[in-house]
Amino acid sequence: MYIFGYRVPLFHSPLSRIAGVAALLATMVLLACGADATSTPRPPAATVAQVATEVAPDTAMAFEPTVDDLAGGSPEAFAAAFEKAIAGSQFRPTSEFAAAAQPLAEGEKLKIGFIFVGSQRDLGYNQAAAEGSQYLEQVFPDVEVIRSENIPETADVQAVMEQMIRDGATIIFPTSFGYSGPTKDIIEKHPDVMFMHMGDSESFENYGAFFGNIWQLEYAAGQMAGNATETGKLGFIAAFPIPQTLLNVNAFHLGARSVRPDVETTFVLTGSWCDPAKQATAVQTMIDAGVDVVTQHQDCTKTIVEAAERAGIFVTGYHQDASSAAPNAWLTGAVWNWGPVYAELVNEIRNGTYKSSVMFVGLEEGWVKLAPFGSFVSDEEKQAVLDTVEALRNGSLQPFAGPITDQDGTVRIAEGVVPTDPELQSISYLLEGITGRTN
Amino acid sequence: MEYRSTLQQAYGFAFNLTAPPVVRSLFAVAMAFVVFGLLLLAIGRDPVEAYTKMFQGTLGSKLGLSEVGVKMIPFVLTGLAAAIPARVGLINVGGEGQLYIGAWAATGVVLYLGVGQIWLMLPLMAAAGFLGGAAWGAIAVFLRNWRGVNEVITTLLSNYVAILLINVFVFGLWKNPDGFGYPYTADFGTEAILPALAGTRLHLGLVLPVIAVVASYLVLTRTTWGYNMRAVGGNPEAARRRGIPVGTYLVIAMMVGGGIAGLAGMSEVAGIQHHLRPGISNNLGFLGFLASWLAGHNPTGIVAASFLLAVIIVGGDVLQFSGNLPSAAMFILIGLVLFFVLGFRRLERATA
Numbered sequence A: 001m002y003i004f005g006y007r008v009p010l011f012h013s014p015l016s017r018i019a020g021v022a023a024l025l026a027t028m029v030l031l032a033c034g035a036d037a038t039s040t041p042r043p044p045a046a047t048v049a050q051v052a053t054e055v056a057p058d059t060a061m062a063f064e065p066t067v068d069d070l071a072g073g074s075p076e077a078f079a080a081a082f083e084k085a086i087a088g089s090q091f092r093p094t095s096e097f098a099a100a101a102q103p104l105a106e107g108e109k110l111k112i113g114f115i116f117v118g119s120q121r122d123l124g125y126n127q128a129a130a131e132g133s134q135y136l137e138q139v140f141p142d143v144e145v146i147r148s149e150n151i152p153e154t155a156d157v158q159a160v161m162e163q164m165i166r167d168g169a170t171i172i173f174p175t176s177f178g179y180s181g182p183t184k185d186i187i188e189k190h191p192d193v194m195f196m197h198m199g200d201s202e203s204f205e206n207y208g209a210f211f212g213n214i215w216q217l218e219y220a221a222g223q224m225a226g227n228a229t230e231t232g233k234l235g236f237i238a239a240f241p242i243p244q245t246l247l248n249v250n251a252f253h254l255g256a257r258s259v260r261p262d263v264e265t266t267f268v269l270t271g272s273w274c275d276p277a278k279q280a281t282a283v284q285t286m287i288d289a290g291v292d293v294v295t296q297h298q299d300c301t302k303t304i305v306e307a308a309e310r311a312g313i314f315v316t317g318y319h320q321d322a323s324s325a326a327p328n329a330w331l332t333g334a335v336w337n338w339g340p341v342y343a344e345l346v347n348e349i350r351n352g353t354y355k356s357s358v359m360f361v362g363l364e365e366g367w368v369k370l371a372p373f374g375s376f377v378s379d380e381e382k383q384a385v386l387d388t389v390e391a392l393r394n395g396s397l398q399p400f401a402g403p404i405t406d407q408d409g410t411v412r413i414a415e416g417v418v419p420t421d422p423e424l425q426s427i428s429y430l431l432e433g434i435t436g437r438t439n
Numbered sequence B: 001m002e003y004r005s006t007l008q009q010a011y012g013f014a015f016n017l018t019a020p021p022v023v024r025s026l027f028a029v030a031m032a033f034v035v036f037g038l039l040l041l042a043i044g045r046d047p048v049e050a051y052t053k054m055f056q057g058t059l060g061s062k063l064g065l066s067e068v069g070v071k072m073i074p075f076v077l078t079g080l081a082a083a084i085p086a087r088v089g090l091i092n093v094g095g096e097g098q099l100y101i102g103a104w105a106a107t108g109v110v111l112y113l114g115v116g117q118i119w120l121m122l123p124l125m126a127a128a129g130f131l132g133g134a135a136w137g138a139i140a141v142f143l144r145n146w147r148g149v150n151e152v153i154t155t156l157l158s159n160y161v162a163i164l165l166i167n168v169f170v171f172g173l174w175k176n177p178d179g180f181g182y183p184y185t186a187d188f189g190t191e192a193i194l195p196a197l198a199g200t201r202l203h204l205g206l207v208l209p210v211i212a213v214v215a216s217y218l219v220l221t222r223t224t225w226g227y228n229m230r231a232v233g234g235n236p237e238a239a240r241r242r243g244i245p246v247g248t249y250l251v252i253a254m255m256v257g258g259g260i261a262g263l264a265g266m267s268e269v270a271g272i273q274h275h276l277r278p279g280i281s282n283n284l285g286f287l288g289f290l291a292s293w294l295a296g297h298n299p300t301g302i303v304a305a306s307f308l309l310a311v312i313i314v315g316g317d318v319l320q321f322s323g324n325l326p327s328a329a330m331f332i333l334i335g336l337v338l339f340f341v342l343g344f345r346r347l348e349r350a351t352a
Helices: A014-038 A046-054 A075-087 A125-139 A156-166 A177-184 A215-228 A243-259 A276-288 A302-311 A338-351 A379-394 A421-425 B006-014 B021-042 B047-058 B062-087 B095-112 B118-147 B151-171 B204-222 B224-234 B236-241 B246-273 B284-294 B299-322 B329-351
Strands: A110-115 A143-148 A171-174 A194-198 A207-212 A233-238 A264-269 A293-297 A314-319 A330-336 A358-361 A368-370 A411-413
Touching: A075 A338, A075 A358, A110 A125, A110 A156, A110 A338, A125 A143, A125 A314, A125 A330, A125 A338, A143 A156, A143 B299, A156 A171, A156 A177, A156 B062, A156 B299, A171 A177, A171 A338, A177 A194, A177 A207, A207 A338, A215 A233, A215 A243, A215 A293, A215 A314, A215 A330, A215 A368, A215 A379, A233 A243, A233 A276, A243 A264, A243 A293, A243 A379, A243 A421, A264 A276, A276 A293, A276 A302, A293 A302, A302 A314, A368 A379, B021 B047, B021 B329, B047 B062, B047 B299, B062 B095, B062 B118, B062 B204, B062 B224, B062 B246, B062 B284, B062 B299, B095 B118, B095 B151, B095 B246, B095 B284, B118 B151, B118 B246, B204 B224, B204 B246, B204 B299, B224 B236, B224 B246, B236 B246, B246 B284, B284 B299, B284 B329, B299 B329
Parallel strands: A110 A143, A110 A171, A171 A194, A194 A207, A207 A358, A233 A264, A233 A293, A293 A314, A314 A330
Antiparallel strands: A330 A368
């Protein structure tokens, strides 16, 4: 061979040529190994790991979450939520049709498909759901989860579900709201497969829906933000002005005003559930305007959390504990607790008792939880926020009790009126003191 | 030739240079799959099992095959969008943007000219898609003819302009009033939807690439136009001296290419998405560009290259859950295919 034009007596025989090609390929493989070693999947959250060691294989089928699993929520309320949903359902129990309710053969595994709209490591919505699916595998040793990420909320998701069903999946969790339309188009074609959609407001025989009610924890996070802000200006970065987002920003704002009545909140829409470039621009614009605590309703939270850390301002989280990305900026956050929820749903389907329904519960049942506090948060502030969470849990604190005024000065909830949860979930306006638009 | 690199020697040794190009391309693709298999081994997956699942999930079932067909439609069309201008020496990187503008124009027909007759509606949408893509492509070639602006730059950058232009409409004027603020237009009525084969997503848009490939093959190989195009692409100055209107050929080739990409946009909104929204393409235009280069800008080769890309993309979804691989894995495989096919073609030139 030649090196820089000089003839080197190597690789002349056919055998040494093969060796040369083999060496080249081996180098590539070794490089790939090195790359993989640095990017091993992060271990699941501590609580999940503890559960895994506590669960003995023989008790695996009977799923009973503890108070710790439910982040302080009561196991009775958790169980009652499922009983109520089943009792109120007009559909047949899964034992009568779902392939997942049939007993497994010896050594066979129950295959469950999870589809994510973004990356499973987005420190946000998809990671929370992915870690929930890992919990599922740890609680039930005979469950195998198959996952597909970065699937757009278009008709493309149908192709993925079809492939999963072909691969043997009998329960499918399309975890993003936008999957509802394409999913409902194919449920009749697969009457034996159970589809568990996250966020829809209707159900069919083999299509159940569930989601968590999280606004109370946004209120608690807002209280923490109100404690932390010096300028009195908060920022909320969202994707679309859907009712759930408007409820979150309103609750966050009210929480902040409960400790600092002059707080102003800026509400910005990026038009995307995950667009890091727009998130970065939004954070920078807010910092320039004097905002010193930011929060968000985005699927991927990493960019905003890290930007806050770099800029030396504070951040409260959403979806997933991202405190590791911002040790000096992280206050607390409102996050999901999907593991036990998925486990109970799968448990009911397998026992044949599940009936399709729309479930929507939250704090009391332990479906949502408060993320850990930042290390710099004082004990008094921690206790005050935990007291607030407790008051919200037992209902003694009703932040949306009237009078509530919107950003134009119109009274939306009259004095003495306490809105019901369904009323709150269809909220269409921003409160006084919030700058932003709702269309 | 005296000077030969080790890689060339390895290639010459491993593979007989006198073999026909098809066999050589197949060998390059096989190499890519072998290396990807080694990568799978390196991260502790079984490549044989992964490939078995991948091919069962794509070619081994009606579902998989129909999905490969669904993906091939836009790949072939956007591949031709790069190949036809390439015949006259233009590099069209703008298939993505032309596809979006085609989708935009077809949606405009649905929103403003709704006639309720499927046999009138679909051809109207296709015509609008073609004209939209052609007009978008024309911008780049006019800038080149009149001001000498490099079309690689203009077509590439106009992709982003097209995507933002779509956003202006779906976030504003065309947004579905009942859509909770989501940037989608309202769903099309059945008269504006390409009918699909029962039980699959494979839709009538399949006729578009078939017509486009046959027509462009005939024009490029059997007509004076095709001959002249090759002359323009080979040596524009010589073509000009022989009286061929070079500028006109450039404009028409680019506009036809853009129009075909626009048809891909029309078939995506009318056949798959059934409404316009951001992100409908998901890099279809760029992948078609890849297909064209893999095929050496040959229309029949583009069909083969599109087939390969479609198998990898659809198989990538299967690999994600059956091989537990991240979604980026399929792009690594596509990258390897490109590396080996183009790399070997380069070696062939060097050793010829």
